[in-house]
Structure formats: structure tokens, C-alpha cells
Amino acid sequence: MPTCTLRQHDNEKWYIHWTEGRRSRRVSTGQKEEAKAQTFLARWILGEQQDATDEGAKFLVSELWQLYYERHVEKNNANVRTADTVWRNLAVHFGAMTLAEVDSAVEDYISLRQDGAIGNSEAAPATIRHELSRLKACFNWCAAPKQKIMRPADVPVFDLPPDSDPRTRWLRTEEIQKLLDAAVEHRKANQYSDGARLSRAERFLWLALETGTRLQAALDLTWDRIDFETGNINFNVPGRKKTKKRRTTVPISAALRPILLRAYAERAGDLVLDNKSLSIWRMVKAIAKRAKVEGVSPHVLRHTAATHMLRNRVPVWQVAGVLGVTVQMIEKIYGHHVPDGLLGAVDSISGGSLEPAE
Incomplete structure (x- = not known):
């Protein structure tokens, strides 16, 4: 020593x-x-x-x-x-x-x-x-x-409180639209860049809802990891320590592409969200209040993206790939949104060979 x-x-x-x-x-x-x-x-x-x-x-x-x-x-x-x-x-x-x-x-x-x-x-x-x-x-x-x-x-031995049931709050399409509309109103009312340039909160909302990314991954995202030619966003920071919260490469959706192109034209630095300040979440909460949409959080935005993919019958393994989690995790938390995915399984039990009694 x-x-x-x-x-x-x-x-x-x-x-x-x-x-x-x-x-x-x-x-x-x-x-x-x-x-x-x-x-x-x-x-x-x-x-x-x-x-x-x-x-x-x-x-x-x-x-x-x-x-x-x-x-x-x-x-x-x-x-x-x-x-x-x-x-x-x-x-x-x-x-x-x-x-x-x-x-x-x-x-x-x-x-x-x-x-x-x-x-x-x-x-x-x-x-x-x-x-x-x-x-x-x-x-x-x-x-x-x-x-x-x-x-x-x-080592002290003690029991942990029981785990909570998976949180089920997610935003329906009409709530998402209210949130995005309120974000535009909030920007213009507060005259960010004279109301012309997309606010940090708007950019984050679009990224979160269209990719399911976590807040920190969005804050870390730089423009050089958005490839408009191939249509991909690489959320993984080069040299970043590997953790359980994996970051993946996600395709740019048709809805997100014009938003990112506009934000790129208006960029003020290397970071897509300008800086890494968590004050961005105060802006999002103010927008949610203006929209009268309750229960908005970073987790709910991510949960919303996953839920809409599953309700639109995107395969579980693809949803897991977008979010950077395991298939088992998707099935545990979100499986109740797609019970019809089991229809083929139950239909095969009898193969349609049984008839009801008269």
C-alpha cells in the first residue's frame, strides 16, 4: 500500500x-x-x-x-x-x-x-x-x-418491499397530439428564438415518442450520430460504459424525419438538444399542464412508444430491439396490450374440429 x-x-x-x-x-x-x-x-x-x-x-x-x-x-x-x-x-x-x-x-x-x-x-x-x-x-x-x-x-439481512405492478399509464393518440400542439403554443408564447426555432422540449418530445428513447440518451445525442442518408439514429455514445440500460440504433420514422431535418437546419451546436441541462423537464411539465394531459413523465413517453408499437402488432422482438431491452421484459410489462397475439395459439388447441352441443 x-x-x-x-x-x-x-x-x-x-x-x-x-x-x-x-x-x-x-x-x-x-x-x-x-x-x-x-x-x-x-x-x-x-x-x-x-x-x-x-x-x-x-x-x-x-x-x-x-x-x-x-x-x-x-x-x-x-x-x-x-x-x-x-x-x-x-x-x-x-x-x-x-x-x-x-x-x-x-x-x-x-x-x-x-x-x-x-x-x-x-x-x-x-x-x-x-x-x-x-x-x-x-x-x-x-x-x-x-x-x-x-x-x-x-452483511445486514432485511426484506425488500414487494415489487410494484408494472406502470400502465400511456398516452393515446389524441393526448399525444394535444401535447405536441401545446408544445408549439408554449414555444410561441415564450418566444424561444422569436417563436421560430423548435424548443428543446419539442425536440425531446418528438424523439421520445417516435423512438422510445430515455431522457439521458436524448440529452447525450449528437448530430453526428443521426444519419439522414441511411435513416438511422445511433443513441450509443462512443466509448460509453456498457450498462444494463442498453442504447440502440433506431430507424428515423416518417413522422420524425421532417422534425429532425428542421432541427438540424436550426442547430446551435453538436448536441441535438443544445445542452444536457435537466431543466428541459420543467418545460415538458409546463407543456403537459397547458395541454391538460396528466401523468406525463419520461417513463410514460417511453411506455407510450412501446404500447403503440405493440397495439399496431409490431412483433415483440422488434419492439425489444428498438427499446434496447429483452423480449422477456417486453412480455412482462407490455404483453397485456396484445392478447390477440395469442389467438393463433388457442385456435390450434382443437384445430376447429369441435362443435357446440345443441
């Missing part, structure tokens, strides 16, 4: 600094008090140099999360924003606890999140399940043989 030093940064937090392979490295202790930072350093070195011992059980949850975040999340996740959001809620309740205190605190956390006492609003069971799943992932990573930060026997 190379020599480590503690240094306090401008944000008042103490960081561990060391050199590895001629490169300077650092990791945050998450502490503003030097004494606590020294304790973190001692435990951090212990995790680096020794096999896991009962010392691991004395770590605070915040210390374990910091190790997990610095060594795993930042290195292996293309977008750490979700992990940051999850930890903001977990930290309020679990941050100052030791492992021994976690088990008995889970039920309280579930109750507090459901009531809105933690977080900005009341949380759905699926949200709480996701947050606690990330906490479990942190503990399991720290207990893995490769890390040896804590013993597997010290």
Missing part, C-alpha cells in the same frame, strides 16, 4: 491522497472534521491492506457507501446521478448507523419514505425497493472477496 496523506479541500472535506502507477489518486472521506477523517483513513487502509475482520462491522454506513461509490459506482456506471439521488435519501436515515443498527431501522425507513418524511414527497413502493436494493448492493460489494472490507456474516 503506497503512502497516504490527508488533505482538506476547498469544500472543507478531507480527502485521502496517494500515488499509484505514477498517477495521483484521491478518495473523499466525506468528513469535514479532521479527527473523523483520520478514523476514516485508518479504516480505509484496513480495508485495503487486510482481510475483512470484525473491524468491518464497526464502519458507519456512510463510510461503506463512500468506498462503494468511489471504487465501484464512479468506475462502472455511465451516469452516477441515480446513485447520488438514492444516497441523498438513504443518508438521512442510515448514514450515521453501524451495520448492527441497520436491520431494525429498515421498517422505519420504509414508513418514513411512504409518509414523505424523508425525501421531497411520498415515495412509491417501487422507489423504496430500489433505494434499499442499492443499499444491499453496497453491503454485498464491500463483503465480496475482492474487496475484503467486511465479512459476509456482517
